[in-house]
Amino acid sequence: MLLLGRYGIYVGLVLLCIVGTALSGAFLTSTNFLNIGLSVGYVGFVAIGMAFVVIGGSLIDLSIPGVIAGAGIIALATEPTIGAVPAILLALLVGALVGLLNGAAIGYLKANPVLVTYAAQIIILGIAQAAAGAGFIYSRGPAFNWLGNATIWGVPLVLPILAICLLGAYVALSRSTFGRRVFATGGGYQASRVAGLPVRRIVMMTFVISGTLAALAGVLMSAALGSAQQEIGIGYEFNAITAVAIGGTSLFGGEGSIGRVLAGVLLVGVLNNVMILAGVSIDSQGIVKGAIIVGAVALDVVLRRVRAR
Amino acid sequence: MSEHRLASIAARLFAARIYFVLVLTVVIAGILVPSFTQALNLENTFVQASPNGLMALGETLVIFTGCIDLSVGSTLALSGIVAVILQGPLGPWPAIAVGILSGTGVGALNGLIVTRLGVNAFIATLGTMIGISGVAFTVSGGQPLSPPNIGFGLPINNGLIWWLTPPAVAFVVACILLHVVITRMRVGRNLMSVGGSREASRRAGLRPNAYVFGAFVASGTCSGIAGVMLALGLATGSPIIGAQSVLPVVASVVLGGASLLGGSGSVVKTMVGVLIIGSLSTAMNIANVASWDQDIVIGAVLLVVVLGGSLGQGVRRPGLRLPRPATARGTPTGDTAGTA
Numbered sequence: 001m002l003l004l005g006r007y008g009i010y011v012g013l014v015l016l017c018i019v020g021t022a023l024s025g026a027f028l029t030s031t032n033f034l035n036i037g038l039s040v041g042y043v044g045f046v047a048i049g050m051a052f053v054v055i056g057g058s059l060i061d062l063s064i065p066g067v068i069a070g071a072g073i074i075a076l077a078t079e080p081t082i083g084a085v086p087a088i089l090l091a092l093l094v095g096a097l098v099g100l101l102n103g104a105a106i107g108y109l110k111a112n113p114v115l116v117t118y119a120a121q122i123i124i125l126g127i128a129q130a131a132a133g134a135g136f137i138y139s140r141g142p143a144f145n146w147l148g149n150a151t152i153w154g155v156p157l158v159l160p161i162l163a164i165c166l167l168g169a170y171v172a173l174s175r176s177t178f179g180r181r182v183f184a185t186g187g188g189y190q191a192s193r194v195a196g197l198p199v200r201r202i203v204m205m206t207f208v209i210s211g212t213l214a215a216l217a218g219v220l221m222s223a224a225l226g227s228a229q230q231e232i233g234i235g236y237e238f239n240a241i242t243a244v245a246i247g248g249t250s251l252f253g254g255e256g257s258i259g260r261v262l263a264g265v266l267l268v269g270v271l272n273n274v275m276i277l278a279g280v281s282i283d284s285q286g287i288v289k290g291a292i293i294v295g296a297v298a299l300d301v302v303l304r305r306v307r308a309r
Numbered sequence: 310m311s312e313h314r315l316a317s318i319a320a321r322l323f324a325a326r327i328y329f330v331l332v333l334t335v336v337i338a339g340i341l342v343p344s345f346t347q348a349l350n351l352e353n354t355f356v357q358a359s360p361n362g363l364m365a366l367g368e369t370l371v372i373f374t375g376c377i378d379l380s381v382g383s384t385l386a387l388s389g390i391v392a393v394i395l396q397g398p399l400g401p402w403p404a405i406a407v408g409i410l411s412g413t414g415v416g417a418l419n420g421l422i423v424t425r426l427g428v429n430a431f432i433a434t435l436g437t438m439i440g441i442s443g444v445a446f447t448v449s450g451g452q453p454l455s456p457p458n459i460g461f462g463l464p465i466n467n468g469l470i471w472w473l474t475p476p477a478v479a480f481v482v483a484c485i486l487l488h489v490v491i492t493r494m495r496v497g498r499n500l501m502s503v504g505g506s507r508e509a510s511r512r513a514g515l516r517p518n519a520y521v522f523g524a525f526v527a528s529g530t531c532s533g534i535a536g537v538m539l540a541l542g543l544a545t546g547s548p549i550i551g552a553q554s555v556l557p558v559v560a561s562v563v564l565g566g567a568s569l570l571g572g573s574g575s576v577v578k579t580m581v582g583v584l585i586i587g588s589l590s591t592a593m594n595i596a597n598v599a600s601w602d603q604d605i606v607i608g609a610v611l612l613v614v615v616l617g618g619s620l621g622q623g624v625r626r627p628g629l630r631l632p633r634p635a636t637a638r639g640t641p642t643g644d645t646a647g648t649a
Contacts, residue, residue: 059431062556105612111619115563118556119611126604230601238435245432252429283446290440294433298426305427 008303009248009263012296016270024277032273034155040269041158044262045217046240048169049210051261053113054244055173056206057186057253062117063102064214064240066124067095068233071215072222073128076137076144084143088219095215096208098124103204117207121237129230136227148223158220165213170258172209182206187254243268246296267296323621327566330614331581331588338592345592352472358587359476360385360535362580364558365565366483367416367531369579370524372562373491374504374517375571376430378525380419381558382551383441384532388412389540390449390548393456401461405537412533413526415441420525424518438555445548453547456540465541476538480580483531488576500524504571561586564614585610 020027046064053061071091079087102120105111139145150157173179184192185202193199217236222228241251247264249256271292275285322329339346364381371378392408399407415437422433460466469475491497502510503520510517532551540546565582567574586607593603 105616105619109616109619111615112563112569114569115560115611115615118560119608119615121556121608122604123608123612126601126608129601130599130605238438242435242439245429245435251431281447283451284443286439286443286446288443290436290438290443293436293439294422294426294428297428297432297436298422301427 008300009246009260009267009296012299013263013267013270016267016274020270020274020277023274027274027277030154034159036266036269036273037159038156039272040243040265041156041162042217042221043236043239043243043268044162044265045165045213045220046210046236047243047261047265048165048258049213050237050240051244051249051256051258052169052173052182052206052209054241054249054251055186055253055256056182056203057189058106058113058203058206059251059253060114060117060237060241061099061102061207061210061214062114062237063098063120063124063211064237065233065235066121066128067098067211067214068218068221068236069128069228069230070098070124071095071218072228072232073132073137073230075219076139076222076228077132079139079141079144084141084147091219092212092215095211095213095218097211098215099208099211100204102211103207106207107200107203125230132229136229137222138227139223144223145226147220148226156224158224161216161220165216166258166262169209173258178202178205183254185253239268242293246293248300326618326621327564327578327581327585327614331585334585334588334610338588342592342596345588345595350591350595354587354591355480355584356472356474356477357591358583359474359480360539361554361558361561361587362480362583363476363483363531363535363538364528364554365561365579365583366480366487366576367528368558369562369565369567369574369576370487370491370500371430371528372504372559372567372569373500373571373574374521374524375507375569376423376521376524377434377559377569378416378419378528379431379434379555379559380415380437380441381528381532382554383438383445384412384415384529385536385539385551385554386546386548387415387441387445387448388533388536389550390445390454390546392461392537393454393540393546394448396456396458396461401458401463404461405541408537408540409530409533412536413530415532416526416529417522419529420522423525424522442548442552449546449548451548453545453549455544456546459544460541463541465538474542476535476542479534479538483534484576484580487527491576496520501572504573506572557586560611564611566618 017027026032046068050061050064053059071094074094075087075091078090082090098120102117105116106113139148147157152160173182181192181197181202184195184197185199189199214233214236218228218233221232225232243264244256244261245251245264246267247256247260247262249260249264271289272285275288280288335346344350364385368378368381388408388411391411392404395404395407419434419437422428422437423430426433465475467474469478473481491501499510499515500520500523502513503515503517507517536551539550561582562574562579563569563582564585565574565578565580567579589607589610590603593606598606
């Protein structure tokens with residue numbers, strides 16, 4: 001019971017895989033697992049950044065749909081003039097800058113994160129659409145075409161990049177002073193401040209990480225699609241927070257881990273995949289998904305209660 | 310006048326700043342878009358803001374208790390679809406009643422998940438947001454549906470009292486009712502104290518869960534009313550109709566000054582928050598401002614009000630510090646870095 005409480009999310013993931021295997025011979029194939037990985041890969045980047053924001057105690061970063069679209073549009077639009085690498089760096093820089101502004105308002109001015117990042121989202125989406133019009137920005141150079149289609153040993157490039165980000169985030173969160181400070185700030189803001197931690201800067205940094213990773217997701221997504229437009233990032237903020245929460249990271253801040261975030265992301269991906277294999281109609285998939293979100297977290301609460309006794 | 314007097318007047322003016330923002334919004338909009346201040350357009354602003362306003366009022370009660378309800382948009386869609394489907398078999402009035410009650414049911418479901426299962430409200434209602442939307446898609450077959458009689462044969466788009474259409478009347482009545490309940494009645498004060506400190510209110514002999522449950526039921530009912538009214542007005546029950554409404558609704562509540570920590574805020578100020586956003590979009594619609602430029606303006610106004618608020622309060626107050634609830638509510642413990 002004790003182990004189940006701590007590792008419930010991983011057990012749930014394995015159970016879901018067993019269900020999938022039983023349902024269809026197509027489940028346990030490398031092609032299918034690549035499909036699952038690709039379907040949740042972009043959410044993975046965003047969820048890592050969101051985890052930093054949540055663990056640092058700021059609840060949510062709603063600016064993500066704006067950053068994803070903005071970064072994609074900037075990268076594809078500037079690539080013909082400044083070249084692929086500068087275009088990508090520019091897009092990431094803009095993502096980091098949005099995070100910096102969000103974080104400065106939230107960390108230093110103590111503004112409400114929900115409102116600030118929501119305002120950021122609609123402002124950036126507005127600018128993105130004003131700049132790109134209602135249509136698409138198409139990728140023109142060969143570099144983005146390569147980035148969107150390249151594979152390493154048959155694995156699309158986006159997945160190794162995600163793995164590197166996961167590893168980096170794991171080190172930053174669980175093996176570094178910065179990570180311990182993020183946990184401390186989210187777990188007890190006043191106590192951390194009194195203890196002399198630069199709490200305001202730490203809160204700001206969590207948003208910079210979130211903005212940069214969302215921009216990376218936007219660049220990779222647009223490269224794979226071959227185009228970018230205002231709507232490519234819509235819904236990613238809620239998908240990311242769902243993955244973070246299902247993984248068992250407390251939305252009150254101060255706890256969680258990158259392993260749990262990865263498990264949450266995979267759980268959502270495998271769940272969608274299993275529902276398709278099981279022939280659940282698209283209209284009804286939401287019912288199952290909603291029930292699983294509530295059920296998973298309720299189970300987590302019960303198991304933690306048992307463990308606390 | 311003593312320095313103390315001045316400071317207290319300044320503090321009062323600051324506390325009432327949202328009213329000045331509304332007046333300023335209307336005045337500036339009136340200068341830039343002269344026809345905005347014509348009576349008809351001001352009336353339209355109010356009428357068009359009513360569905361979101363109703364949802365925001367219910368959301369305000371939930372936020373007063375320190376929780377949040379993300380499922381308002383899905384509930385709006387479901388209740389509209391239910392009413393439209395049932396108009397044929399049941400007739401208009403029973404269909405309207407069942408539609409609204411389906412919203413109440415979603416609210417009760419949210420309340421049970423939060424109070425009985427101990428699931429954090431954000432996650433619980435994120436789950437029901439997705440789940441109820443799934444129900445709305447399944448029930449409607451993924452298609453927008455039309456009722457047999459447009460507006461159920463009722464004069465839904467005509468003035469019921471003066472120029473106030475039925476949704477606008479519902480918005481005003483709900484606002485007055487909830488304001489009186491919150492400020493003048495014991496149950497309202499208790500609700501606020503539950504939001505202020507769940508532990509303290511428990512020790513004072515209240516049952517916090519009952520108030521949290523009640524707030525979710527009220528929110529579901531408000532979304533139900535809004536959904537049915539909107540479906541009647543548009544003569545359509547659509548599964549996608551509320552998909553983008555949760556963030557604007559929460560934004561107008563917080564714009565009105567309610568703290569997401571619970572325990573503070575005002576129903577009337579939420580209404581003002583709704584009207585600020587409503588005036589902005591009506592004025593810009595009249596002036597044919599492109600939708601993306603509208604987004605930029607509304608976002609900028611949100612930012613100015615929020616940042617102005619936090620600058621004015623001084624930098625001493627911490628930002629969004631969600632209180633860590635007692636372990637009895639199933640707060641996760643331990644299990645931090647390195648367990649994975």
